[in-house]
Amino acid sequence: MCDRLYSSRVSPTEFRAWQQGFKHAFEARLNDQLPRILNQAPPRLAKAIAYAVQDGGKRLRPMLVMLGGNTGDTHSPLPDLNSPDLQLLWTAAIAVELIHGYSLIHDDLPSMDNDDLRRGKPTVHRAFDEATAILAGDALQSLAFNLLSTATAVPADTRLAWLQLLSTGANQMVYGQQLDTTPTAVAPTDTELSHRHHLKTGALLHAALMMGTVHQPAPIQAALTAFIRPLGLAFQIQDDILDATGTATALGKTPGKDAADHKHSYVTVLGLTAARAHLNNTILEALAALEPLGASADALRACTEFVLTRDH
Amino acid sequence: MCDRLYSSRVSPTEFRAWQQGFKHAFEARLNDQLPRILNQAPPRLAKAIAYAVQDGGKRLRPMLVMLGGNTGDTHSPLPDLNSPDLQLLWTAAIAVELIHGYSLIHDDLPSMDNDDLRRGKPTVHRAFDEATAILAGDALQSLAFNLLSTATAVPADTRLAWLQLLSTGANQMVYGQQLDTTPTAVAPTDTELSHRHHLKTGALLHAALMMGTVHQPAPIQAALTAFIRPLGLAFQIQDDILDATGTATALGKTPGKDAADHKHSYVTVLGLTAARAHLNNTILEALAALEPLGASADALRACTEFVLTRDH
Numbered sequence: 001m002c003d004r005l006y007s008s009r010v011s012p013t014e015f016r017a018w019q020q021g022f023k024h025a026f027e028a029r030l031n032d033q034l035p036r037i038l039n040q041a042p043p044r045l046a047k048a049i050a051y052a053v054q055d056g057g058k059r060l061r062p063m064l065v066m067l068g069g070n071t072g073d074t075h076s077p078l079p080d081l082n083s084p085d086l087q088l089l090w091t092a093a094i095a096v097e098l099i100h101g102y103s104l105i106h107d108d109l110p111s112m113d114n115d116d117l118r119r120g121k122p123t124v125h126r127a128f129d130e131a132t133a134i135l136a137g138d139a140l141q142s143l144a145f146n147l148l149s150t151a152t153a154v155p156a157d158t159r160l161a162w163l164q165l166l167s168t169g170a171n172q173m174v175y176g177q178q179l180d181t182t183p184t185a186v187a188p189t190d191t192e193l194s195h196r197h198h199l200k201t202g203a204l205l206h207a208a209l210m211m212g213t214v215h216q217p218a219p220i221q222a223a224l225t226a227f228i229r230p231l232g233l234a235f236q237i238q239d240d241i242l243d244a245t246g247t248a249t250a251l252g253k254t255p256g257k258d259a260a261d262h263k264h265s266y267v268t269v270l271g272l273t274a275a276r277a278h279l280n281n282t283i284l285e286a287l288a289a290l291e292p293l294g295a296s297a298d299a300l301r302a303c304t305e306f307v308l309t310r311d312h
Numbered sequence: 313m314c315d316r317l318y319s320s321r322v323s324p325t326e327f328r329a330w331q332q333g334f335k336h337a338f339e340a341r342l343n344d345q346l347p348r349i350l351n352q353a354p355p356r357l358a359k360a361i362a363y364a365v366q367d368g369g370k371r372l373r374p375m376l377v378m379l380g381g382n383t384g385d386t387h388s389p390l391p392d393l394n395s396p397d398l399q400l401l402w403t404a405a406i407a408v409e410l411i412h413g414y415s416l417i418h419d420d421l422p423s424m425d426n427d428d429l430r431r432g433k434p435t436v437h438r439a440f441d442e443a444t445a446i447l448a449g450d451a452l453q454s455l456a457f458n459l460l461s462t463a464t465a466v467p468a469d470t471r472l473a474w475l476q477l478l479s480t481g482a483n484q485m486v487y488g489q490q491l492d493t494t495p496t497a498v499a500p501t502d503t504e505l506s507h508r509h510h511l512k513t514g515a516l517l518h519a520a521l522m523m524g525t526v527h528q529p530a531p532i533q534a535a536l537t538a539f540i541r542p543l544g545l546a547f548q549i550q551d552d553i554l555d556a557t558g559t560a561t562a563l564g565k566t567p568g569k570d571a572a573d574h575k576h577s578y579v580t581v582l583g584l585t586a587a588r589a590h591l592n593n594t595i596l597e598a599l600a601a602l603e604p605l606g607a608s609a610d611a612l613r614a615c616t617e618f619v620l621t622r623d624h
Binding site: 040041042044045106109111112129130131132134135137138139141142143145146148149150156157159160163164167168170171172174175177178179181182 | 441444
């Protein structure tokens with residue numbers, strides 16, 4: 001993305017600065033709450049869970065919760081993290097990240113993607129052991145739903161809406177992982193690959209964004225639903241391109257694994273050039289979905305550029 | 313249990329007949345709902361999940377949901393499965409059994425208990441493959457929470473109470489499995505073993521019984537909480553005794569595994585005779601907790617005998 005594909009009151013530099021602040025604030029809250037969340041966990045399991053979820057990643061899903069909650073507020077294009085309106089959303093943001101953390105631990109297992117490296121560190125089953133990795137993922141999933149169901153400060157209908165969205169997203173994510181893990185004799189079509197990735201990656205991104213918007217008017221929810229689907233797909237195409245072209249240092253994980261594992265990706269199915277063109281079209285589709293929201297979606301436009309210009 | 317330890321209007325024979333009817337009714341409902349629950353699952357995963365949860369076991373946890381819901385109704389000591397009052401509880405009963413099904417799949421995995429046989433059939437990772445087994449368990453967990461959160465026929469506060477109970481139970485179960493899986497240099501004390509098993513087995517039994525009683529008066533809830541803890545423990549001691557003394561045919565799984573795996577059980581820690589005495593005392597403790605409920609707990613008394621006189 002050499003040329004700006006959108007106009008927004010939020011420049012890439014401003015967004016990056018906000019994102020850094022958000023990541024910092026999110027991790028401070030997570031670190032603050034983790035001892036309470038894990039207060040009954042056996043020490044070794046608590047250690048493995050903390051190892052998996054602390055100080056890692058871009059915190060994209062929690063960020064989408066906040067951006068969803070703030071969409072429509074044209075006075076402040078970027079969420080004010082101290083705004084009273086957004087305080088309840090931190091619980092949703094942490095819950096969705098616990099689910100994401102569990103999915104990474106299980107995806108990395110020997111019988112799945114068999115990865116040794118994640119975010120520049122040994123994967124959980126390498127740093128601990130396989131049984132602990134499976135159980136850390138299992139516990140993170142129940143902890144996420146426990147966190148939401150016991151959040152008594154949040155109105156009951158909001159909690160239930162969150163639980164519906166997150167359990168659906170978590171479930172579809174597993175379905176996508178199953179499709180991704182099952183070897184197929186023939187390469188999937190572009191459509192099959194999109195379906196798989198909508199499930200594997202898109203479903204949890206959708207849950208995150210929509211958890212932030214449960215109190216938003218229907219037109220905003222409709223536009224964001226139309227936006228997050230191509231954004232999730234673009235995210236996955238980008239991931240496949242990075243796997244084919246990135247370095248271990250930049251990625252924090254082993255590159256070239258898709259080809260080495262004879263795994264079908266957008267790059268192995270379409271080739272690098274066509275994958276890049278597909279990425280561009282998918283980004284344009286995501287941005288077009290934001291049109292009805294006018295300037296109130298400026299933060300999501302900047303977020304789109306942020307997500308798609310990453311090198312890891 | 314040669315002598316009757318309790319008096320109840322429900323004889324062991326009557327209870328067994330009711331339990332058979334319940335198991336049949338539960339499995340009919342599960343089979344009826346499973347296609348809808350799994351409607352989006354990839355075929356291989358749906359097959360593995362159905363394989364794991366259909367036609368198996370005593371359905372103890374769903375039965376506890378119903379018995380909890382019926383406690384206090386002295387007119388009908390055994391739950392009338394067609395009673396309108398109990399209809400909403402089927403959803404809770406199915407959800408808790410999905411969690412139990414997931415736990416069995418993951419417990420059997422090579423990096424955990426490494427079991428080849430479960431309920432007389434090859435375990436899921438043997439009948440399918442390890443990745444599918446992990447993902448079938450993962451999906452069952454999210455499906456259980458999705459089922460409860462989307463049960464719109466159930467009042468919101470009931471759904472949230474169920475979600476709190478089930479997510480807590482599912483979480484503690486994982487903690488217990490972690491303690492059970494982690495090798496220790498020295499044998500655990502009796503107290504440590506009890507703590508581990510309260511988590512591993514007792515927590516989900518507690519969730520099941522209490523999910524049935526969310527609308528019951530506080531004294532009933534208190535008595536059932538005091539009852540289910542020793543019952544769960546007794547169930548586990550019985551399991552350990554059966555592992556040491558049972559046959560593969562009766563158990564439907566490989567016997568003698570605890571000793572072969574150098575795993576600590578009540579039998580390896582206490583010896584068989586003391587384990588049997590401990591079982592008896594624990595049963596008496598469970599029955600004593602039911603005293604305040606008088607005749608209204610007759611079904612639970614019969615259930616206690618049923619649970620503890622099983623040979624598998």
